[in-house]
Amino acid sequence: MKILVAIKQVPDTATQVKIASGGKAIDTAGITWIVSPYDEFAVEEALRIKEKRGQGEVVAVCLGPDRAKEALRSCLAMGCDRAIHLNDPGWAEADTLTTARALAAVIKQEQPQLVICGRQAIDDDMGAVTAQLAEVLGWPCAAWIMEESVDADAKSIRAARQVEGGLEVFDLPLPAVISAQKGLNEPRYPTLKGIMGAKKKEIKDLKASDLGLPADPPQLSVVALEALPPRPPGRVIPGDVGTAVKELVRALREEAKAI
Amino acid sequence: MTMAGAIWCVVEDDRKGMPKKVMAEVIGEAARLGGPAEAVWLTDKASDDGFTQLAGWGATKVWLLENAAFAPYRSEVWAAALAELATAQSPKAIFGPVTSRQREALARLAARLGVGISADSVAFTMQGDKLVATRPVYAGKLLSKVTWAKQPWVATLRPNVFRPAESQAGKTAAVERPGVKSASAQMKFVERREEVSTGLPELAEAEIVISGGRGMKGPENYVILENMGKVIGAAVGASRAAVDAGWRPHRFQIGQTGRTISPKLYLGFGVSGAIQHLAGMRTSKVIVAVNKDPEAPIFKIADYGIVADLFEVVPALTEEFKRLLEK
Numbered sequence: 001m002k003i004l005v006a007i008k009q010v011p012d013t014a015t016q017v018k019i020a021s022g023g024k025a026i027d028t029a030g031i032t033w034i035v036s037p038y039d040e041f042a043v044e045e046a047l048r049i050k051e052k053r054g055q056g057e058v059v060a061v062c063l064g065p066d067r068a069k070e071a072l073r074s075c076l077a078m079g080c081d082r083a084i085h086l087n088d089p090g091w092a093e094a095d096t097l098t099t100a101r102a103l104a105a106v107i108k109q110e111q112p113q114l115v116i117c118g119r120q121a122i123d124d125d126m127g128a129v130t131a132q133l134a135e136v137l138g139w140p141c142a143a144w145i146m147e148e149s150v151d152a153d154a155k156s157i158r159a160a161r162q163v164e165g166g167l168e169v170f171d172l173p174l175p176a177v178i179s180a181q182k183g184l185n186e187p188r189y190p191t192l193k194g195i196m197g198a199k200k201k202e203i204k205d206l207k208a209s210d211l212g213l214p215a216d217p218p219q220l221s222v223v224a225l226e227a228l229p230p231r232p233p234g235r236v237i238p239g240d241v242g243t244a245v246k247e248l249v250r251a252l253r254e255e256a257k258a259i
Numbered sequence: 260m261t262m263a264g265a266i267w268c269v270v271e272d273d274r275k276g277m278p279k280k281v282m283a284e285v286i287g288e289a290a291r292l293g294g295p296a297e298a299v300w301l302t303d304k305a306s307d308d309g310f311t312q313l314a315g316w317g318a319t320k321v322w323l324l325e326n327a328a329f330a331p332y333r334s335e336v337w338a339a340a341l342a343e344l345a346t347a348q349s350p351k352a353i354f355g356p357v358t359s360r361q362r363e364a365l366a367r368l369a370a371r372l373g374v375g376i377s378a379d380s381v382a383f384t385m386q387g388d389k390l391v392a393t394r395p396v397y398a399g400k401l402l403s404k405v406t407w408a409k410q411p412w413v414a415t416l417r418p419n420v421f422r423p424a425e426s427q428a429g430k431t432a433a434v435e436r437p438g439v440k441s442a443s444a445q446m447k448f449v450e451r452r453e454e455v456s457t458g459l460p461e462l463a464e465a466e467i468v469i470s471g472g473r474g475m476k477g478p479e480n481y482v483i484l485e486n487m488g489k490v491i492g493a494a495v496g497a498s499r500a501a502v503d504a505g506w507r508p509h510r511f512q513i514g515q516t517g518r519t520i521s522p523k524l525y526l527g528f529g530v531s532g533a534i535q536h537l538a539g540m541r542t543s544k545v546i547v548a549v550n551k552d553p554e555a556p557i558f559k560i561a562d563y564g565i566v567a568d569l570f571e572v573v574p575a576l577t578e579e580f581k582r583l584l585e586k
Contacts, residue, residue: 128366135370163359183509220375
């Protein structure tokens with residue numbers, strides 16, 4: 001069974017982000033880049049499916065600039081068999097739909113039976129690519145998956161979506177797209193052997209023209225990035241617990257009108 | 260670009276025939292942007308009370324797509340039906356609340372229509388004849404303003420952020436029942452597994468959220484937060500530290516790899532305020548922090564803080580809330 005995992009390289013959560021001159025993007029100097037955490041759940045699940053079935057191939061795909069190769073290398077170190085790097089300056093301002101169309105073009109070439117994404121990338125937090133990719137391909141999809149199982153002859157996948165108040169379980173005929181929610185699994189750390197082996201694995205570069213894709217402008221574009229408006233200064237309520245609690249409840253009722 | 264066309268508000272309902280109250284926020288915002296705000300309701304079972312409620316919130320029309328195929332929800336069916344109706348009616352915008360269904364269905368719809376989507380939006384402004392949406396990015400550390408190349412402008416709206424429309428009695432909305440081909444679904448519904456109910460509100464929908472962090476010391480202590488939750492009608496969540504320690508199931512996690520909440524009141528007990536937690540609760544209106552450590556980062560964004568042992572504060576505060584609310 002062939003599984004394709006779509007990943008994104010994002011700034012580490014703890015990294016400080018500053019707005020670059022021009023005001024539309026972040027200043028990338030000094031940023032620590034990681035594989036978006038939800039995408040690690042996606043990679044892990046793909047590897048587990050392959051291991052459980054005893055055969056198959058897991059291909060990691062990433063759209064991003066040159067530095068994104070490092071993220072693909074991490075996925076190869078975890079155990080992915082090979083990688084595809086969608087690297088084209090024309091995608092610098094790609095929105096979710098452009099990304100979905102590029103991924104769909106690769107998927108048409110690769111013809112995997114299953115595509116796994118993370119539920120969202122933690123930079124722009126859009127969470128739209130999974131569903132848009134499925135739409136472009138005309139495949140069924142299920143987002144925010146907490147458990148899954150592929151049937152014995154790889155004809156369908158049973159997947160449990162996290163929804164308000166519970167889980168909803170669906171059978172999706174393959175090929176299909178699913179997205180990983182935290183709780184699906186615990187991603188493995190690459191072993192030393194994995195890291196060494198990753199250096200020898202293939203990362204194929206593809207441009208928009210290799211996929212026959214037009215250089216369309218994005219449908220959604222960033223007008224400006226802005227710092228958060230400062231919150232009004234808060235106050236620490238002094239005194240012993242009894243006094244402080246009384247004052248807090250008074251303030252919540254009379255000042256903040258929050259209760 | 261034409262300014263004609265309505266702002267559609269895709270209805271999130273309780274699956275029993277009534278729209279959820281988050282729709283008051285979506286319809287209220289659509290009207291504030293100039294409307295007309297029209298509800299689009301995909302359901303297997305609508306109700307007259309539901310129409311009255313949508314009209315009361317300000318919907319001038321209800322597009323009713325009533326078909327057994329819409330329940331249980333499947334994104335392919337919703338997106339196909341919405342796209343067919345949108346192509347026929349040319350709304351200028353299509354809005355929905357951020358829910359498990361609509362975050363998926365509206366993304367799929369936008370791809371089908373070949374337009375952009377702004378997910379998890381927290382503000383809108385009109386700039387000339389363009390809509391500009393504001394959305395938190397980079398763990399809520401920055402705000403991104405985005406705009407669309409063409410209509411319809413598809414967006415999901417973060418719950419509890421937009422001012423809800425006041426419900427007005429005596430209003431009615433015309434109910435249109437357009438004929439829409441119901442797409443056949445490839446995926447099949449198997450079952451719904453309900454969570455064991457805590458009897459407390461759902462995290463994303465709650466107006467008050469109580470959160471317990473590493474300072475809770477163990478799973479057995481969350482009962483004191485649940486007791487407070489019962490008194491003030493709050494949901495009880497947890498930080499990643501508490502979830503990763505196995506004290507609470509993942510569905511209760513607030514933060515970047517958990518749920519994003521925006522309640523009127525957030526009360527954090529023994530929560531340090533790691534960036535990853537702040538990403539999920541920073542847009543709360545009023546933030547209260549209780550922590551023994553005066554250096555805890557959460558105090559930097561808290562409106563009210565108490566530096567003390569939460570195990571002393573929680574019971575005292577619960578009693579004080581009880582006294583206030585029994586008055």
